Every structure is written in C-alpha cells, then in structure tokens.
Amino acid sequence: MLDAFSRAVISADAKTAYIGADELASLKSYISNQNRRLDAVNFIASNASCIVSDAVAGMICENTGLTQAGGNCYTNRRMAACLRDGEIILRYVTYALLAGDAxxxxxxxxxxxxxxxxxLGVPTTSAARAVAIMKAAAVAFVNNTVSQRKMAVTEGDCSFLATEVAGYFDGVIQVLANHLKRNR
Incomplete structure (x- = not known):
C-alpha cells in the first residue's frame, strides 16, 4: 500500500500541488481492491483443508485405482503426501494472490x-486433476458463491481476483501437463 500512496504524494509534489480529488479517488479504489484481495485470501486460507481434501477425494473418485494396491494413494503415508502436496500448492497460490504476483x-x-x-513417479494427470478441482473451489470461494460457506466480504466485483487465482492454478496445471508430455 505504501507504493500507491508514495506515488500519489510524489506525483502531487512534482506538480507542487496538494493531492487532488482524482488521486484520492484512485487511492480509495486501490484500498477497496486490496480489501477484496485480503478477503479472497482469507476465504481460501480459512477453507484450505476442505478445498484440498475435497480435491483429493474428487481425484480418487475419478480414478479409484489410486487407492488400490500399488496405487499412488494406497497407503496412509502416500495419501498423507498427496494431501500435503495439495496444501503446499494451495498455500503458494494464496501467497501469489496476496502479492498479486506469481x-x-x-x-x-x-x-x-x-x-x-x-x-517419486507421481502420476501428473491425477495431480493436475486435483489442482483443477482446487481451482474450481478457490474461484467459487473468491466469488463467494459457495452455498454452504458464505462469508462477509468487502462489497464489489471480485471477478478480476477470480480470474487472477484461476490463472495461478492454470500455471500449476501447465507445469504438470508439460511434465506429462516430456515423459511420454
């Protein structure tokens, strides 16, 4: 936030004028957008366990072989690693959303x-599917459209944040897809 405020002061100082109505309106908009960003990050972080566990469960429902003998989620240790990886990916996506920078x-x-x-021989198609499920959930949380988990958030359009967070997940999926293409 200091950067936006500093820019307004430096700009006004260069003009040897007070900060005007246009600059104040711009700062007000900036604060409003940052409050929505913080709400979005808070909403995702507050529901991280549900987002990750639902994504892993969805991935397993679509590929039941993952929990059978020899599957990558067969033992408790492997399942825990899968959940941990999902949590790490989601955590870094929220860091990127908070910073507005990937x-x-x-x-x-x-x-x-x-x-x-x-x-580790992790099947990237399954991992990419879990990330896609997390993406759908995170976008729903950012848009505050999750029916069972509404939160009081800053009023206004959050579509730019939903698009941003979707882009971060798409980047993860792209990395996994590139890995898959190289290993065929």
Missing part, C-alpha cells in the same frame, strides 16, 4: 514440483 509460486513451488514428481 513469482513466489514459480520460484518456491513450481520449479521443484516437476523434479519432485518425476523422482
């Missing part, structure tokens, strides 16, 4: 994801 997601999560999944 670099933290790219640097801290996605760069190592390809190598880790390759070394």
């Amino acid at each position: 670099s933290v997601l790219d640097d801290r999560c996605l760069n190592g994801l390809k190598e880790t999944y390759s070394a």
Whole structure:
C-alpha cells in the first residue's frame, strides 16, 4: 500500500500541488481492491483443508485405482503426501494472490514440483486433476458463491481476483501437463 500512496504524494509534489480529488479517488479504489484481495485470501486460507481434501477425494473418485494396491494413494503415508502436496500448492497460490504476483509460486513451488514428481513417479494427470478441482473451489470461494460457506466480504466485483487465482492454478496445471508430455 505504501507504493500507491508514495506515488500519489510524489506525483502531487512534482506538480507542487496538494493531492487532488482524482488521486484520492484512485487511492480509495486501490484500498477497496486490496480489501477484496485480503478477503479472497482469507476465504481460501480459512477453507484450505476442505478445498484440498475435497480435491483429493474428487481425484480418487475419478480414478479409484489410486487407492488400490500399488496405487499412488494406497497407503496412509502416500495419501498423507498427496494431501500435503495439495496444501503446499494451495498455500503458494494464496501467497501469489496476496502479492498479486506469481513469482513466489514459480520460484518456491513450481520449479521443484516437476523434479519432485518425476523422482517419486507421481502420476501428473491425477495431480493436475486435483489442482483443477482446487481451482474450481478457490474461484467459487473468491466469488463467494459457495452455498454452504458464505462469508462477509468487502462489497464489489471480485471477478478480476477470480480470474487472477484461476490463472495461478492454470500455471500449476501447465507445469504438470508439460511434465506429462516430456515423459511420454
């Protein structure tokens, strides 16, 4: 927030004038958007366990072989690893949403994801499907359209945030899809 305020002050100072109505309206809009961003991050983070467990359950329902002997979710340890990975991905997506910048997601999560999944033999189609389910849930939370879990949020249009968070999930899915193409 300091950057937006600093820019307004520097701009007014360069004009040797007070901060005008246009600058104040711009700052008011900035604050409103940031409050919506914080609400979106809070909504996702508050429901992270449900988002991840529902995504993993959905992935398993679509591919029951994952929980059978030899499947990647067969033992408790493997299931726990799957849930942990989902939580890590969701956490970094929320960090990116909070910052409004995907670099933290790219640097801290996605760069190592390809190598880790390759070394462990994780089926990336299943992982990508779980991420797609998390994406749908997160977008619904950002838009506050989850019927059972409404929250009091800052009024206004959050479609730009829903599009942004969907883009972060799409980036994760793209990394997994690229991994899949290279290993065929």
